[in-house]
Amino acid sequence: xxxxxxxxxxxxxxxxxxxxxxxxxxxxxxxxxxxxxxxxxxxxxxxxxxxxxxxxxxxxxxxxxxxxxxxxxxxxxxxxxxxxxxxxxxxxxxxxxxxxxxxxxxxxxxxxxxxxxxxxxxxxxxxxxxxxxxxxxxxxxxxxxxxxxxxxxxxxxxxxxxxxxxxxxxxxxxxxxxxxxxxxxxxxxxxxxxxxxxxxxxxxxxxxxxxxxxxxxxxxxxxxxxxxxxxxxxxxxxxxxxxxxxxxxxxxxxxxxxxxxxxxxxxxxxxxxxxxxxxxxxxxxxxxx
Amino acid sequence: xxxxxxxxxxxxxxxxxxxxxxxxxxxxxxxxxxxxxxxxxxxxxxxxxxxxxxxxxxxxxxxxxxxxxxxxxxxxxxxxxxxxxxxxxxxxxxxxxxxxxxxxxxxxxxxxxxxxxxxxxxxxxxxxxxxxxxxxxxxxxxxxxxxxxxxxxxxxxxxxxxxxxxxxxxxxxxxxxxxxxxxxxxxxxxxxxxxxxxxxxxxxxxxxxxxxxxxxxxxxxxxxxxxxxxxxxxxxxxxxxxxxxxxxxxxxxxxxxxxxxxxxxxxxxxxxxxxxxxxxxxxxxxxxxxxxxxxxxxxxxxxxxxxxxxxxxxxxxxxxxxxxxxxxxxxxxxxxxxxxxxxxxxxxxxxxxxxxxxxxxxxxxxxxxxxxxxxxxxx
Numbered sequence: 084x085x086x087x088x089x090x091x092x093x094x095x096x097x098x099x100x101x102x103x104x105x106x107x108x109x110x111x112x113x114x115x116x117x118x119x120x121x122x123x124x125x126x127x128x129x130x131x132x133x134x135x136x137x138x139x140x141x142x143x144x145x146x147x148x149x150x151x152x153x154x155x156x157x158x159x160x161x162x163x164x165x166x167x168x169x170x171x172x173x174x175x176x177x178x179x180x181x182x183x184x185x186x187x188x189x190x191x192x193x194x195x196x197x198x199x200x201x202x203x204x205x206x207x208x209x210x211x212x213x214x215x216x217x218x219x220x221x222x223x224x225x226x227x228x229x230x231x232x233x234x235x236x237x238x239x240x241x242x243x244x245x246x247x248x249x250x251x252x253x254x255x256x257x258x259x260x261x262x263x264x265x266x267x268x269x270x271x272x273x274x275x276x277x278x279x280x281x282x283x284x285x286x287x288x289x290x291x292x293x294x295x296x297x298x299x300x301x302x303x304x305x306x307x308x309x310x311x312x313x314x315x316x317x318x319x320x321x322x323x324x325x326x327x328x329x330x331x332x333x334x335x336x337x338x339x340x341x342x343x344x345x346x347x348x349x350x351x352x353x354x355x356x357x358x359x360x361x362x363x364x365x366x367x368x369x370x371x372x
Numbered sequence: 373x374x375x376x377x378x379x380x381x382x383x384x385x386x387x388x389x390x391x392x393x394x395x396x397x398x399x400x401x402x403x404x405x406x407x408x409x410x411x412x413x414x415x416x417x418x419x420x421x422x423x424x425x426x427x428x429x430x431x432x433x434x435x436x437x438x439x440x441x442x443x444x445x446x447x448x449x450x451x452x453x454x455x456x457x458x459x460x461x462x463x464x465x466x467x468x469x470x471x472x473x474x475x476x477x478x479x480x481x482x483x484x485x486x487x488x489x490x491x492x493x494x495x496x497x498x499x500x501x502x503x504x505x506x507x508x509x510x511x512x513x514x515x516x517x518x519x520x521x522x523x524x525x526x527x528x529x530x531x532x533x534x535x536x537x538x539x540x541x542x543x544x545x546x547x548x549x550x551x552x553x554x555x556x557x558x559x560x561x562x563x564x565x566x567x568x569x570x571x572x573x574x575x576x577x578x579x580x581x582x583x584x585x586x587x588x589x590x591x592x593x594x595x596x597x598x599x600x601x602x603x604x605x606x607x608x609x610x611x612x613x614x615x616x617x618x619x620x621x622x623x624x625x626x627x628x629x630x631x632x633x634x635x636x637x638x639x640x641x642x643x644x645x646x647x648x649x650x651x652x653x654x655x656x657x658x659x660x661x662x663x664x665x666x667x668x669x670x671x672x673x674x675x676x677x678x679x680x681x682x683x684x685x686x687x688x689x690x691x692x693x694x695x696x697x698x699x700x701x702x703x704x705x706x707x708x709x710x711x712x713x714x715x716x717x718x719x720x721x722x723x724x725x726x727x728x729x730x731x732x733x734x735x736x737x738x739x740x741x742x743x744x745x746x747x748x749x750x751x
Contacts, residue, residue: 103656103686161588186556186586187478191515194483210685222655224685224715239631240655241683245736248683248714265630267480294631297480320634323619323641324650331615331630331652333585334480339498344638361639363737 085214085259086234086279086286087177087205088116088153092218095120095142095151095175097158097166099131104157107222108132111155114225116218120145142173155211155220156180163207164189171202178270179220180207187333190268197270204270208332209262210240213247223247223260231256233369234280236273237292238265238299238334242320245362246292253366258286265332267296273303281311288314288369292362293347295321296335300347308354316368317351318359319344373582376419378461379596380578383555384562389547390574394463403444406462407437413465416443418450418457421601423496428452433465455600466576471564472531473497473508474545476552484512485552487519487545491531493564519549540573555593556586605668612664614653621646622676622747624669626662628653628687636681639736645744648675655686662695663702670705677708677747681739684715693721700728708746712739 094111098104099121109132112118118136127140139145142154154170156163156178163182170178178197185207197204205212211221216230222240228247235257237243243262250257261276263269273291280286289311293300300319307315322344324330326337337343348358357372359365375383381391393410396419397403407414418430425431430452434440440462450457471494479486490508492500500507509530511523524545525538533541544565552560559581566574582593599607609616615630619637623645627633630652637647649672653665669678682692692713712733713721722732731746733739 160585184585186583186589187558188485188515188553188556188583188586191478191483191485195515222686227715237631239629241627241629241685242631242635244683244685244715245632245635267478268483292631294634318635320631320638323637323647324634325617325619328617328650330617330634330650335630335634360642361737361740362635363735 085217086276086283087259087261088212088214088218088220090217092153092220093117093119093149093151094220095122095145095149095154097122097142097154097156097170099123099136099138099157100126101157105131107157108136110225111219112136114219116220119149119151142169142175146173146175151175153177153179153220156182158182160184160186164193167193167204168196171197171200175202177203177205179205179209179211180270181209181211181221183208185266187268190266194268194270205261206264206269208266209264210243211262213257213260215257221262223262227251228260229256232258232285232287233290234258234283234286234288235260235290235292236276236280237262238294238332239292239320242292242362246290246318246365249363250366253370255366255369258283265294265334267334272299274306277303277306277311281313286313288316290365291315291317291356293317293319294332294335295319295324295330295337295344296332296342298341301350304350304354304356307356314372315356316359316365317356318362318365319347319351373584373587373593373597374421374601375580375582375596376421376598377417377578378419380560380580381575383580384547384551384575384578387547387550387554389544389551389562390572391578392463392466392574392576394461397444397460397462398458400441400445400448403460403462404437404441407434407440410462410464414440415463415465416440416447417461417463418447418452419459419461420452420455420457421598422453422455425452430457458600463576466566466574467569468566468576469569470567472566473500473563474548474565475559475561475563476548476557477559479512482512484515487511487513487523487527487549489527489531497563513549518553519546537567537571537573544573544575551580555580555590556583557581558583605671609651609665609668612661614651614661614665614668616668617650618672619647619649620674621648622674623743624648624672624675624678626651626653626665626669626678626680628655628657628682632681632683636679636736636740639740640679640743643740643744645740645747648672653687657687657695658691659695659698662692663699666696666699667703670703675707677710677743678705679739679743680709680711681736682713684713684718688716689713689718689721690724693724696725697728708749710739710743710746712736
């Protein structure tokens with residue numbers, strides 16, 4: 084067991100013929116993910132990746148023909164909202180959207196539409212998911228993590244790699260790593276993933292990487308104090324960020340007095356979460372307990 | 373992207389919101405001519421993208437065209453919170469009986485737009501929110517359905533809008549919603565919306581912020597950009613596909629990924645230094661991007677040391693190294709540089725940099741400590 088993706092994941096890649104889509108589809112295939120289909124309107128009938136993966140015109144056809152149950156989206160921001168809606172209507176149960184720079188109003192419409200359906204979105208603006216040794220959906224480098232019992236959830240990309248790598252250096256592995264993304268409006272939040280890790284028998288410990296902006300970490304802290312029995316470790320990026328500035332991620336902004344790292348750290352510590360001063364401290368903190 | 377008052381009001385007017393007659397002047401003479409055309413008293417309003425224009429003397433009432441010219445001259449010579457006043461809006465003076473606040477913004481937690489209204493308009497709404505939050509009526513809008521008439525009715529009742537003005541209020545509220553929606557705003561605000569002595573609603577001040585990610589849908593709005601509020605280095609960075617934010621410290625940072633860039637700044641502070649900037653070179657950065665990033669960092673005279681922290685995923689260590697070498701060749705920095713490369717092709721990158729005069733580090737903590745020490749030694 085693991086969460087969200089495993090060896091049963093059958094993946095369709097939306098935007099498989101683009102540079103990024105193709106490169107990362109190859110990486111996913113080499114990692115062992117069952118990449119069963121790709122889509123690109125107008126290129127249906129072609130085959131890519133040395134003839135291993137068929138391309139279809141639409142996600143619906145791809146799902147009907149190959150039985151794909153998960154979609155990953157590599158299309159540019161201006162087409163991403165449509166791509167998510169297309170996936171939602173195709174019958175897959177998990178959509179992972181990596182695209183950065185999607186207009187907020189597009190995301191509000193997508194999210195409100197998806198809420199009426201039985202489908203989960205992870206992202207957008209995220210690195211995707213990795214269940215070490217089984218499956219990867221997205222762009223997290225497979226070689227920086229080993230299988231283990233630590234569940235990792237994060238709003239960031241490379242900062243997550245940093246944590247996975249620091250764990251691996253100490254011979255500690257991950258059950259699943261979930262990048263929920265750096266946008267202000269996303270499909271899956273910390274609480275969703277914390278609940279899944281709590282129920283996952285393969286996860287014993289949880290690492291949660293947050294950052295400035297919004298109040299999701301504070302809500303997660305409240306949830307942890309009420310519902311999470313497994314130990315949680317955390318790091319919150321952005322203590323040195325000035326207010327009113329977007330720190331790269333669309334969602335990483337301190338607005339008024341809301342969204343500061345200090346408030347988040349305080350809320351998490353009050354909920355019994357061990358919060359690291361910097362990401363490389365996390366493995367030692369886990370080993371020390 | 374923030375829009376000026378006059379730009380915001382014109383976009384509202386395109387969707388049926390009544391605004392005062394008025395025009396933009398860049399010289400005192402133009403202000404006089406506009407005032408003559410309008411006839412009667414006018415308001416001369418500085419167009420700068422900061423709050424508190426009135427308190428700074430940037431908004432004045434003129435009784436006649438001659439006075440409008442004199443006041444415009446004064447205001448055009450002002451600098452408000454560090455920003456020069458380059459334009460004034462000359463608006464017909466309105467007969468203000470009541471001031472109302474109306475605003476639509478994205479509610480991140482609710483994942484829906486929220487329409488806010490208050491009878492306590494004309495003042496700083498954040499202050500109202502902090503001191504008397506009960507005076508602000510909030511209604512969430514389903515982004516799939518849009519604003520509904522019954523919701524406008526609830527707003528009108530909530531702020532005790534006189535019944536004979538409900539029809540006008542409906543037009544204003546829907547106009548504001550249409551402007552917010554069709555221009556991809558993250559904020560569309562009328563403050564104040566006034567009731568005049570002859571019972572008309574007029575939006576006398578307006579504010580809009582457009583979602584930068586949606587500007588591809590509004591190429592015509594690009595000309596509305598005010599470069600005075602944008603840091604030159606931040607603009608240059610944007611042109612190279614980089615995100616740069618200038619800070620006050622002495623250690624320049626170049627990092628791939630926004631979260632890691634923030635964490636790198638934090639760890640510099642943790643070990644006793646101060647970051648000079650936030651800089652994310654993005655995923656898949658190549659030689660040109662890296663070179664541009666280094667040039668921008670080194671332009672800041674406060675920088676005493678540079679910390680380059682790259683975790684290769686999509687970004688390749690060898691390409692980053694080549695970019696660093698190209699930039700070194702060009703800029704010839706005299707300050708110490710600390711480099712940490714991990715991940716994809718990091719080994720190749722490190723080999724390329726072996727002969728360059730740089731301090732290398734294995735871990736993030738190690739890199740931060742070396743950068744802090746180097747910045748101190750460089751003084």
